[in-house]
Every structure is written in C-alpha cells, then in structure tokens.
Amino acid sequence: MSGAATVHPLHGNQMRAVDPLDTVWLSASAGTGKTQVLSSRVLRLLLQPGVEPGQILCLTFTKAGATEMAARINGTLAEWVRLSDTELFTRLEAIGARGDGETIARARTLFAAVLDCPGGGLRIDTIHAFSQWLLATFPLEADLIPGSRPMEDRERILLAHQVLVDLLVDAENPLSGDPGLIEALAALSLRHGSDAILPFLLRCASAREAWFGPGSWQAGEMRGHVLRMLGLPGDADAEMLAALCSDAGFDVASLRRCMEINHEWGTKTGLGAVEAISEWLLGAPEQRAASIEGLASVFLTQKDEPKAAKSQEKIDPAYADYAARVVECIRAVRALANLLDLAERLVPALRLGRAFALAWDEAKQREGLIDFDDQIRRAADLLANKEQADWIRYKLDRRFDHILVDEAQDTNAAQWAIIFAMAGEFWAGVGQHEDAMRTLFVVGDYKQAIFRFQGTSPENFRKAADRVRAAMNAAAHNAEVLRGEDGARELVELGLDRSFRTAQTVLDFVDEAIAGIGPGQFGLDRAPERHEGQERPGYVALWRPIGAAAGDEEEDEIADAGDDDGEDKETWISRPERRMADAIAEQVRSWLDEHGPGFTLVKGTRRRAEAGDIMVLVRQRKELAGLIVARLHAAGVPVAGVDRLRLGAPLAVRDLVAALRFAAQPLDDLNLASLLVSPLVGWSQEQLLEHGWREKRVHLWDHLRRSGDPEVGRVLHQLGELLGRADFAPPQELLQWLLVGPWQGRRRLVARLGSEANDPIDELVNATRAYGASATPSLAGFLAWFDAGDGELKREADHAGGLVRVMTVHGSKGLQAPIVILADAAGNPENARPADVDLPDPRDPARRIPLPPVGKHEKLGPILEEVEADKEAAAQEHWRLLYVAMTRAEEALFVGGALGSRDKGMPAPQSWYARLRALFPEAAEVADPVWGARCESGTPAASVTLPSASPELPLAEVLPAWLGRAPAAEPRPPRPLAPSSLGEDDAPDPPFPPGAGRDAARRGTLVHKLLESLPEAVPGERETLARAWLARNAADLDANMREGLLGDALAVIDNPEWAELFAPGSLAEVPVAALVGGQVVAGTIDRLVIGEESVRLVDYKTSRRPPASLDEVPRGILRQMGAYAAALGVTFPGRRVEVALLYTAAPRLITVPGEVLALHKPDLAVPE
Structure with missing residues (x-):
C-alpha cells in the first residue's frame, strides 16, 4: 500500500493556467487554490524538456508564502521518487502533464536535479530576498563596498539620529555652514513637534530620485521647483498676488455694485459693508492683498459660506450674482496667498530634507548599510543595463527564462521594475530568430490589494498586465510580418472564482456585500464574477453592536460584567470596547462549553468547534486585540495571543x-x-x-x-x-x-x-x-x-495548534478558519490618521516630492487634489480589506463592533457594519443571549452530541484464547539489549546532502554534553563556561552554529517549568543495567530524578524537526523508552516510573504515560 497523499486534480482554468507554454495573467479570488496552481505550474515547467531548475524564478509576497511553496514542490518531487509508475501516472495526470514513459523517467530525476541546482535549489524568494541575494552576489557591479549588509530597523533610527546631529553641527560652522538648515529645523519643530521631524526627513531620504540624477532638485533652484509643484509659475511672488487685487485682476465692477446696493439698503450692516468695501477699493493693490480678509468678512461667514442677502436682493435681484463673482475673486486671492505662504514654508523644509537625504546616502555608503529601498532600487539598476545583465547571467551560469509572481496586486512600481528588467525582452526577438521558450506567470487579485501603507497600489497590477499584453501583441504582429505566420502566443488572461474552502452561504453574502456597497467602491471597473463555493451548511451573523441601545437591560448586563475588578478595568480603552471584548469571550466560551450545545462544523466529519477553529480579526493592531486575548484567557479559552x-x-x-x-x-x-x-x-x-x-x-x-x-x-x-x-x-x-x-x-x-x-x-x-x-x-x-x-x-499564526487566533486582517492574509469573528466592524474609517502627502514633480510625474504635514487651510490646488485622491484610494482599500476579512471564513462568519462616543448610537455610515446591516431587512433581528439581538443568514448545523461511554460488549466468548495472552518471549540474545538499538520503523526521509547525518550526530553529542555539565555550574556563569567549552571542543564549527547549540542548551536548563530536572540531587548520564524477565537491558539515561515514591527518566532528543505531540513521536523511540522503563522498574521496585522526552530544538517536554509505555515495551517479562 502507498502512503502517498490524497491527489486533488486541477479543474477548468486551474488546468489552463499551468500550461508551461503560455504566459498567463491569473486573477484568483480568495480560497481558489492559488498556491496549488503556482506549485503545479512549477512542476509542469520542470517536466518540460530543456527546462532546468535554475531557469525558474518564483517571487512571493511573504517569507511564509515562499516557504510553503518550496515545501510543496520539494515534497512532491521527493514523493515522485518513491511512487510506483501507476501512482506517478495519476499524479502527473492530476496536474495536466503527460504520463508517458519519458515524462515519468524525467519526473523521477527532478528531486536530485533541484538539489544539484547551483545555489542549492529552486529560486523561491520574496522580492526583497531576491534583491538581497543578487546584490550580495554582485556587490562590485551594484557599486557596494565590501561587507555591505541590510540595515536593521534600530540601526536605521540610530543612524538617522546621528546623521541629523552631524548635519546640524556642520550647519553651525561659521565658515562653511548653512544656518538656514537650523532655522528650518526649528520652524518644523515648532509647527509640528519634534516627533514629526525624523519621519519627514526619512521620507525625503527615501525619495532619492528627487535629489540625485538628471533633473533633480538643487538647493539654489528650490523655490522655483516648489512653486511649479504647487501649480504656480516658477517666478510667482507678492507682485502676482497684488495683480489679482488690481482693478484689472479683480471684478471691481461687481464689487462697486454690491457697495451701491448696501448703501441703498442703508442699515447699520449695509453701511458697515459700504465702509469696508470703500476702504478696500481706496488701497493700492499691495494694500488690497494684505487686507483681503476684511473684504471677505463682508461676503463670507466664519465657516467660509456666503452670507444671506435677502434684503439686498429685494433692492436688486442680481445682488447674489454680483456677490458670487466677488467671492470667487476673494477665494482666488486667498488661495494664491496661502500657496505663496506655503511655498515660503516648504522651501526651507525641503532644503533641509535634501541636505539630510544627501548626508543619509553618504552615511549608508560609509557604514556599508543598505535599506529595503536600496535593495529594490539597486537590484533594478543592476538588471536594467543590458550589457551588465548579460554579464550577470554569465557569471551566475543561469538565466531566468520562467518567472512566476505571487500576490502581484501588492507588488509596487519599484518591484515591477525588477521583474520587467528580467522579463522585458522575453518577447522582443519573436519573429526575428528562434529563441528558447520564455514565460511569465502572474497571479493576483485586485479585490485583495490591502497593503497600500507599504507603498503598493493595485493600479500597478493593471498597468503591468497592459504592458505585458502590449508587448506580446507587438511580438505576435512582428512574427506575422516577418515570417508570415503566427510566431508568438498572446497573453492568456484567466480568472479563478471557485472557492475550495468556503461554504456557499458565506460566499453568497460576500457577493451581496460587493453588489450592495458597489464594485466601484472596491476600485473595480465592473462587477466581479459571482463566487462558487462548497455546498455545505454555512452561517453569517451580525451581532448587535455594543452601545447601540444603551438602555437595553441585556446589553447593560454585558457592559457591567467584570467592571468591579479595579485592576482589570483598562480605563484607557473605551467602555464599549471593553464590553465588546467581554462579550466575545463569553460567546467563544459558550461555543466551547462541553455541557452546552456548542457550535457544529460540517467540513469533513461533523464535529463540535474547538478553540483552534476560531479566528478573531481586527482592522488595526490597537488595544482591542490585546484586550480580547486577555478576556479569552480569563474565561479559560485557549488563546495564542496577538499575532504581532x-x-x-x-x-x-x-x-x-x-x-x-x-x-x-x-x-x-x-x-x-x-x-x-x-x-x-x-x-x-x-x-x-x-x-x-x-x-x-x-x-x-x-x-x-x-x-x-x-x-x-x-x-x-x-x-x-x-x-x-x-x-x-x-x-x-x-x-x-x-x-x-x-x-x-x-x-x-x-x-x-x-x-x-x-x-x-x-x-x-x-x-x-x-x-x-x-x-x-x-x-x-x-x-x-x-x-x-x-x-x-511575531507569532506564526498558521501554527497556533488548537488555540484561538487574534490578529489583524492584514496578518490573516493567506490564512483561514472555520469560524471568523470581525471584532471591530463598527469602526469609522474617516477617523484614520491623515496620510502623508507627496506631490509629483511637474517635469517628471514619476518623481514624488514628500511634504511635511499640511494644515487644513493649506490643502489647496494640487495638494487638495492629492489629498482627495488619497482619500478615495484609502476608502477603496477599506472595502477591499472587508473582502479579505470575510473570505477568511470557511463555514461561519460573525460581525460585531463597539460604537464610539461620536457615533450617537449608530455605526458610522461608511463602517463595515453599517453597510452589511443594510443587506438585511429592518425587522430581521432575532434574540441573542449574549448580544441582545442578531441578524443572520443561513442556518447553523444541528448540534453534535458528545459520545457517551459505551457498555462493554460480551466478546469474550467469540475471541480466541490466545488473544488475551502475551506472545512468548524470544530467546535472550547473546549480548545485553540496548534500548537505543530498538530503532525506528518510520519510512526514511528523502535523501539529504552528504555529511548531513554526521553533522546531526555531532550536534547531538555537543548538546548532550552541555546538558550534562552546565546544571552543575553557577547559573550566572553557565553561558561563559559553555562558550569557552564550545570554543575548545567545537572550534571547527562557525560562530552562529556554536551560538545555536548554546542557545538550545540554555533554553532547556533555564526553563523554570523544568527546574526539578536540573535541581541538586538529579543525576546526569546514568548507566543502568537490569535483568528483565531473563533479558539483560543495559543503557545510559540522560537525566534521572530519584524520589521517595517515583523515579523520573528524561531522554534528550536533538532532532531539528521535533514532534508537536505524543501522537507524532516515532514508535521506535517509544520502544526505547519502554525498555528503559522496564529496567528502572526492576532497579527501583515499588516506585512509580515516569518517562518524558525532552526535544531541545523546540524546546518541548513530552510526557509518555504509563499506558503508552505498556503498549510499546519490548517482549520482556517485566515483574508487576
């Protein structure tokens, strides 16, 4: 029988997408098997004759995604080595590959081919890891000094402080300094606070293209650049403002008519307006500009709205038109004055930003440090030069002919530059000469573009598709013109909308939400295809928001729960949010209560929900997430803690x-x-x-x-x-x-x-x-x-292991859970902190200029346009974030939230909750014991009754007599039985590189020796002694490996939960020998604790892949422990023998119960 995993064949567009001859642009909705398609695409490429592993490059968005893809591919290739021809044929058929003898033979060689590939295997990296690898391989070509390395976050802040200090010291130099920089810093600090200075300067440093290269901004030309950026002529000044106030620039005729009408009105208000207008008209243009606010008070309120003029309109019905024309002129003068004032503030600020950016670049070069922006920029520059790129490929002895990009919707413009630097000429030669097969595979989903705060934009996804489509169409046209035949394939654009994880009821609700909110609100130009999900029961519920009905007695009971505990009041968190956390804890506890109905899940086998089936999501990583964790823990619910x-x-x-x-x-x-x-x-x-x-x-x-x-x-x-x-x-x-x-x-x-x-x-x-x-x-x-x-x-939330997960929606990307709770769906997106503003350089819109924080009255012209565009983009991402959150749910989605003090009893109109509540009828609420009321869609599955103990069946009469007897013991071997010789019976792992087993044995020996010796040393001196011992006895190992051995040993010894194992009186490396039922058992016990009533045995294991629980411990190891337990039972008669395995890599202590030992003891006659 084969132990191969279950095969999930590709279907429909999945199968079309993995065709290795096509360049594919794949839009994959949540849960549609994107990772499987990516992995299958790589496998199909590897099976293609002429394609070597070194020609394939996979770029992912996260390290976890790269690890998962590499594990899938390597696991599959290792499995192909062991399968029979029939089973391998089935696997190949499942991914659309041919199953002929030649393909099967090639499939069996791929695992070794990947291992032998230069660089140690397939290149599956994040874009930053790939860039870092490329720069490390070619530091000279990238203009890096030897020893350059990536910059850590703390190094970045410390270096920025030092650069700023050095800059200011140089500015104070009376001979060569620039006092204007100090004045600019003081002005920024007074206006925005000292905490805003360094973030602004680092933004300037990131905008490197503004200060370096052709067309860059120079200090002497800064004012003209700033004015043009603000939409003004480069020489705009006070004279331009005065010209707007002159008789030629201002609608003086309408103003005079307004003065005449107010004079005719004759009231105190009217005569006051006449006096103000007359005084303004008598002034010179410069004086008019300075006194424009006095004139504005005649026509505008303090809220900048036109004043009512019913009395004046009775005298002349056209007064409102005259006044509107005057107001238009006033606002034009105001806008120009504000822009000129802003320019005067921006010029010194940007001069300071430019000086900092130049000093920052010099400091990084001097220290040999590169940041994330440098990695992307330098890698793109390295590959953009055609001659240099060819040289790099020659030196690498590889050429990336097949590029796969995952999560492409969250790839920013600089990262696309790297991709196109490698793929830009994939189709350039088609029609002119025969070229190797070269393909690009891109998968993403516009609806899941949620990392705008990292500089990404889903528009890049569309623009990249347009660029590839145009290049391939041009190549096809060239082939037809030059050779008279179809010499190139067109871009294959496909979509995946069938979810393999989510119930149809939940996906129907998602589709209704997209339609109700409007596809345009998500940034989509058309309605997406409806999702096709799994036909099994699903459930969606909207809990009544906390605080929506302050007088509701049931909600008051929830609100008051726990408020008497003075130490747990968390008064810095709003009371509704505290009540929200309490209610979530109560709800989850009721689902997990063994004596209650629980919550039933139906995927696979019908069962009750467990803690590991629940995921709680929040929009932002704020106090609410930590409070939910605390409340769940207090309620006795197993919880993993916040993800970051x-x-x-x-x-x-x-x-x-x-x-x-x-x-x-x-x-x-x-x-x-x-x-x-x-x-x-x-x-x-x-x-x-x-x-x-x-x-x-x-x-x-x-x-x-x-x-x-x-x-x-x-x-x-x-x-x-x-x-x-x-x-x-x-x-x-x-x-x-x-x-x-x-x-x-x-x-x-x-x-x-x-x-x-x-x-x-x-x-x-x-x-x-x-x-x-x-x-x-x-x-x-x-x-x-x-x-x-x-x-x-950071906790790896996908390995939470039976615990409730609490995380942000961003952190949940790529994860799922049977039950998902959206805990802060009532949050108002308009309360978000205003985004930083960058303006495009009019001469090169790709060059963005960072601005310091701007006030409300300064949001004019291009700044206002940029702010409004940013608000629209943020609103679209707000709704895309909702899509990602809802599609994490497999079977049940629950939506709730707490109302703020400004919400006046109702969720904000643009909150998730408000728009989702609109999908239900007004009278759709049903009673809920925890939340007071809820709206629901779908029906929860019927409760599962916990199985009760079954009565014993009368089997004694039908069972053979020998079944109740232990087999006869085998003859005693000529030598004592060593428990370690009992071995493991698990299937071997795929082949490892030569020497790996020897290195693992050496590592195990060193860790065992440390665990034997260090407990006897004074705690404060253990680390020093261990480091010295390793230096003497493991000098051939590199420092990182020695530090890892030291860390493993200290993590075990210093763990307070295991203090008893290393306390005075405990024994290390204890030899044991006993005659057990005529069989001699001899060996050495790693750690032994002898008590009056019990004997505790601990065996160290240094495996780098420790089992997560007792169920995963190999049977061979359990047989070893059984032999030791039998020997100790003879040596210490009448005492209880306790056995545990201590895996140092985790570290993790796994207790082996007596009943398990009894099942795995070798055939020894152990006295009772």
Whole structure:
C-alpha cells in the first residue's frame, strides 16, 4: 500500500493556467487554490524538456508564502521518487502533464536535479530576498563596498539620529555652514513637534530620485521647483498676488455694485459693508492683498459660506450674482496667498530634507548599510543595463527564462521594475530568430490589494498586465510580418472564482456585500464574477453592536460584567470596547462549553468547534486585540495571543528593562518605583507608598538607603547585587543573571504573568545577543539601542495548534478558519490618521516630492487634489480589506463592533457594519443571549452530541484464547539489549546532502554534553563556561552554529517549568543495567530524578524537526523508552516510573504515560 497523499486534480482554468507554454495573467479570488496552481505550474515547467531548475524564478509576497511553496514542490518531487509508475501516472495526470514513459523517467530525476541546482535549489524568494541575494552576489557591479549588509530597523533610527546631529553641527560652522538648515529645523519643530521631524526627513531620504540624477532638485533652484509643484509659475511672488487685487485682476465692477446696493439698503450692516468695501477699493493693490480678509468678512461667514442677502436682493435681484463673482475673486486671492505662504514654508523644509537625504546616502555608503529601498532600487539598476545583465547571467551560469509572481496586486512600481528588467525582452526577438521558450506567470487579485501603507497600489497590477499584453501583441504582429505566420502566443488572461474552502452561504453574502456597497467602491471597473463555493451548511451573523441601545437591560448586563475588578478595568480603552471584548469571550466560551450545545462544523466529519477553529480579526493592531486575548484567557479559552507584538510592550520585558535601567541610572524615581512593584521585587502598591513616601527633592533611591526597615533592607541588598554587577557584566550576561541568578526573574515573571511571558523574555535575550554582535556591549549603549526602535515579536499564526487566533486582517492574509469573528466592524474609517502627502514633480510625474504635514487651510490646488485622491484610494482599500476579512471564513462568519462616543448610537455610515446591516431587512433581528439581538443568514448545523461511554460488549466468548495472552518471549540474545538499538520503523526521509547525518550526530553529542555539565555550574556563569567549552571542543564549527547549540542548551536548563530536572540531587548520564524477565537491558539515561515514591527518566532528543505531540513521536523511540522503563522498574521496585522526552530544538517536554509505555515495551517479562 502507498502512503502517498490524497491527489486533488486541477479543474477548468486551474488546468489552463499551468500550461508551461503560455504566459498567463491569473486573477484568483480568495480560497481558489492559488498556491496549488503556482506549485503545479512549477512542476509542469520542470517536466518540460530543456527546462532546468535554475531557469525558474518564483517571487512571493511573504517569507511564509515562499516557504510553503518550496515545501510543496520539494515534497512532491521527493514523493515522485518513491511512487510506483501507476501512482506517478495519476499524479502527473492530476496536474495536466503527460504520463508517458519519458515524462515519468524525467519526473523521477527532478528531486536530485533541484538539489544539484547551483545555489542549492529552486529560486523561491520574496522580492526583497531576491534583491538581497543578487546584490550580495554582485556587490562590485551594484557599486557596494565590501561587507555591505541590510540595515536593521534600530540601526536605521540610530543612524538617522546621528546623521541629523552631524548635519546640524556642520550647519553651525561659521565658515562653511548653512544656518538656514537650523532655522528650518526649528520652524518644523515648532509647527509640528519634534516627533514629526525624523519621519519627514526619512521620507525625503527615501525619495532619492528627487535629489540625485538628471533633473533633480538643487538647493539654489528650490523655490522655483516648489512653486511649479504647487501649480504656480516658477517666478510667482507678492507682485502676482497684488495683480489679482488690481482693478484689472479683480471684478471691481461687481464689487462697486454690491457697495451701491448696501448703501441703498442703508442699515447699520449695509453701511458697515459700504465702509469696508470703500476702504478696500481706496488701497493700492499691495494694500488690497494684505487686507483681503476684511473684504471677505463682508461676503463670507466664519465657516467660509456666503452670507444671506435677502434684503439686498429685494433692492436688486442680481445682488447674489454680483456677490458670487466677488467671492470667487476673494477665494482666488486667498488661495494664491496661502500657496505663496506655503511655498515660503516648504522651501526651507525641503532644503533641509535634501541636505539630510544627501548626508543619509553618504552615511549608508560609509557604514556599508543598505535599506529595503536600496535593495529594490539597486537590484533594478543592476538588471536594467543590458550589457551588465548579460554579464550577470554569465557569471551566475543561469538565466531566468520562467518567472512566476505571487500576490502581484501588492507588488509596487519599484518591484515591477525588477521583474520587467528580467522579463522585458522575453518577447522582443519573436519573429526575428528562434529563441528558447520564455514565460511569465502572474497571479493576483485586485479585490485583495490591502497593503497600500507599504507603498503598493493595485493600479500597478493593471498597468503591468497592459504592458505585458502590449508587448506580446507587438511580438505576435512582428512574427506575422516577418515570417508570415503566427510566431508568438498572446497573453492568456484567466480568472479563478471557485472557492475550495468556503461554504456557499458565506460566499453568497460576500457577493451581496460587493453588489450592495458597489464594485466601484472596491476600485473595480465592473462587477466581479459571482463566487462558487462548497455546498455545505454555512452561517453569517451580525451581532448587535455594543452601545447601540444603551438602555437595553441585556446589553447593560454585558457592559457591567467584570467592571468591579479595579485592576482589570483598562480605563484607557473605551467602555464599549471593553464590553465588546467581554462579550466575545463569553460567546467563544459558550461555543466551547462541553455541557452546552456548542457550535457544529460540517467540513469533513461533523464535529463540535474547538478553540483552534476560531479566528478573531481586527482592522488595526490597537488595544482591542490585546484586550480580547486577555478576556479569552480569563474565561479559560485557549488563546495564542496577538499575532504581532512590539518587543517593548509585554509587561515581562518592561519589568526586565526597568531593572536594567535602574542598573544604569538608580536615581530615576519613576523607573525605580516601577521596578519595586514588579514581580522581580514583589512590593505591593501599599508597600511602595509606605516605604517610598518622602519629602520633596529627595530621590527615591537615596530615601530607601536611609531606611532601617528590614523589608527595605532586603530590597536594598537585592538591588545592591544588581548595581555591583552593572559596571562589569555586558547586557547579555546581566540579563541572564537577572533571569536565572539570585533574582530568579524568569520564574517570578512566569509565576505572575503565565507561561505566555516566556516568548517575550526569550526575544529580549535574543535582542541582547543581537546588540552584542553589532556593537561593543555596554549597558547604556544597549538601552539606547533598545529605545531606538520597536523590535517586533511575531507569532506564526498558521501554527497556533488548537488555540484561538487574534490578529489583524492584514496578518490573516493567506490564512483561514472555520469560524471568523470581525471584532471591530463598527469602526469609522474617516477617523484614520491623515496620510502623508507627496506631490509629483511637474517635469517628471514619476518623481514624488514628500511634504511635511499640511494644515487644513493649506490643502489647496494640487495638494487638495492629492489629498482627495488619497482619500478615495484609502476608502477603496477599506472595502477591499472587508473582502479579505470575510473570505477568511470557511463555514461561519460573525460581525460585531463597539460604537464610539461620536457615533450617537449608530455605526458610522461608511463602517463595515453599517453597510452589511443594510443587506438585511429592518425587522430581521432575532434574540441573542449574549448580544441582545442578531441578524443572520443561513442556518447553523444541528448540534453534535458528545459520545457517551459505551457498555462493554460480551466478546469474550467469540475471541480466541490466545488473544488475551502475551506472545512468548524470544530467546535472550547473546549480548545485553540496548534500548537505543530498538530503532525506528518510520519510512526514511528523502535523501539529504552528504555529511548531513554526521553533522546531526555531532550536534547531538555537543548538546548532550552541555546538558550534562552546565546544571552543575553557577547559573550566572553557565553561558561563559559553555562558550569557552564550545570554543575548545567545537572550534571547527562557525560562530552562529556554536551560538545555536548554546542557545538550545540554555533554553532547556533555564526553563523554570523544568527546574526539578536540573535541581541538586538529579543525576546526569546514568548507566543502568537490569535483568528483565531473563533479558539483560543495559543503557545510559540522560537525566534521572530519584524520589521517595517515583523515579523520573528524561531522554534528550536533538532532532531539528521535533514532534508537536505524543501522537507524532516515532514508535521506535517509544520502544526505547519502554525498555528503559522496564529496567528502572526492576532497579527501583515499588516506585512509580515516569518517562518524558525532552526535544531541545523546540524546546518541548513530552510526557509518555504509563499506558503508552505498556503498549510499546519490548517482549520482556517485566515483574508487576
């Protein structure tokens, strides 16, 4: 029997898209099998005669996508090696490939061919990874100095600070400096605040094309450039403004007629208007321009609306027309004046931005650093030069003849430049000479373009398709003209609309939403094809938004739940959002309650929903996501935590950093107070108030040192130990001492905050290591480095393993779940922070000029046009984000939200909730025990009853007698039985490179030795001792590998949950030998803990792919443990034998229950 995976044949447009001879532009809706199509396309290309693996390039949007595609392709190729001809024929047929003998023979060689490919396999990368690889391979051609490397986020901030400081120091030089730069910085800081300076300057640095190259903006011509960018002549000035106010430029005739009518009206208001108009007309044009606001007050209100003029119209019905013409002139004068004022502000700001950009570029070159923008730009430049590109291909010994682009809707213009630099001549020679088969495969979906904040635009997707279509049509025309035949294929444009994951009920609701909101609101020029889904029960529900009916008693009960707990009120989060998190936790808990009806899922086998089936989505990564996680955890719901977390945000990290800050600066009162009430010290708020109350202008540290209280003395001793080490230990060693030394920081933090604290603690340890690798370590330096940027802690949400996932919609891209909750659908998109404004250079619209923040009155002319276009693009992405969110659901979609204080009891008109609620009739609500009411579409599947224990069946009479007896023991072998010789019976993995097994064995030996020796060392000295030992005994390994071995060992030993295994009295590398039922069992136990009533055995495993649970542990290993358990049962009669496997790579401890051991013990007669 074969163990091959289930085959899912391609259908319809899927099959057409994988034709290796076609260039294909594929629009794939959510859940339509895009990844399978991409993988199958690569397989079809590899099967094509003449195509080598090195000719294929796959570009993905995320690292996870690249990893998944590589795993699929390599797994399939490895499977093809083992399958029989019949089974392989079936696999090839499923992807549309021929199944003849020649193709089958080629298929079996592809796994080895890919492994032997230069570079180590298929090139499957993100666009940034590919660019980085290309630049690293050709640094000289890319004009990079030796040793250049990508810039980390913190390095970017630190370098930007240093560049700005150096720039200002140079500007102060009385001989060669430019004081105008200092004045510009001061003006920007006063107007927008100091926090806005560096982001603006870095935007200027990113707009490199504005300051470098032909046509770039130079400092001496800055004013003319700015004026033209604002839509004004390059020489516009105050004289132009005065000309607008002259008799020739202003509609003076209409103004005089308005004055006459007001004079005839004769009231106080009318005579006041006459006086103001007369005074304005008597002035010179320059004076008129300066006093335009006085004239405007006659005709416009404070809201800039025309004043009512019913009385004047009774005198002359044409007064409104005269006034409108005057108002038009006033607004023209105002607009020009505002634009001139804005230009005067922008000129020095952009001069500063240009100077910073030049200094930034020089600093990066000097330091050998390149950022993301540099990678893309330099890679595109490297490939754009035809002669250089040919040279690069020659040096690489490969030529990318087949390019595949995933998630193309989120590829920006600079990234498309790289793609077209490689594919631009794919069709240029058709019709002139025979050329190798060269194809481009692009897959994307305009409806899923949601990464505009990263500089992408779905319009690039359309423009790229137009460019390829035009190039291929031109090539086909050339072939017909030159050879009189059809010499080229046209672009094949296909769509995928059949979802293989989502129920039809949910997709029908998605289609109704697109139609109800309007395809144009999504940026679509026509209605998309209706989705075709899975014919199984589906369900959509809109929960009544929290706060919609403030007087509703049922909602008040939800609102008041938990509000009495003073420590959990989270008052910085709005009360409706707190109630929303409470309600979600209550709802999820009810679904998972074993004693309740639960929620039934029908995909595959009918079953009750579990925690891992639920995904909670939010529009933005704000406090609500973290609060939902907290409420779910408090409700006893298994939850994975938010998908991304700023490293400085978790309480465990903040407490540890507070300890480090104290070591660097003990006189920081606020920091010391935070440290004292943290789990590291353990004071309560009352103790802090009791011992910390002091007179003014006395530091808390000085006050505590004068105290004679014994409790304060204990704390002073603890803090004194920290200060004593601060001047001598590098940050990494000091943090390690805090965690596992006398402070026992990890144990205390985990005890207070739960096991979730381990991940951020480990990331902080990694941060100290990263800092030590890039700089001379010092405590003050580390704190400055840490504060310079927000390191991000990212959890791989697709491996949440039975936990509820809480994440942003952006983070959920590529994922799905049977049940999806949209938790903040009532949010108002108009409350979003205004986007930064960039204006095109009139002489080169592709060149964008960044502007500092502009005020409301400055949004005129081109700026207003740009702002309105940006608002429209943001609104379209707002609705595309809704599409992505809804299509994550496989079977059930729930929509809810909390109303803000400005919503006045109703969701904002442009919120997701408001537009989705409009799809239901007004009276469609039904009662809901948690939410008060809900609207629903579809019907939930009937509840599944949990199986009850079945009575024993009377089988004894029909079963053979031998079934109840253990088989007779085999004769004892001549040598003792070593448990390690029992081996594994799992199928072998695909072949690995030569030496891989030897390296793995060496690694295992080193880790075992570290785990044997380090527990005996003083905790604070373990890392130093281990590093020295590795340097002596593994000097041939590179530093990264030695650090990895060290990290694995310390992660095991320092884990507080396993402290008992390494406590004094525990034994390492214990030889054991016992006679078990006539069979000698002998071996060595990695770790042994002997208690009065039990004996605990732990076996280390250093596999790089550890099993996730007991179910995945190979049977051979279980047989080994069974043999050890049998031997210990003889050696320690009457004591309970406990067995566990400790996988160091995770690290993960898997307990092997006694009943499992009993099933896997070898044929030994073990005494009871």
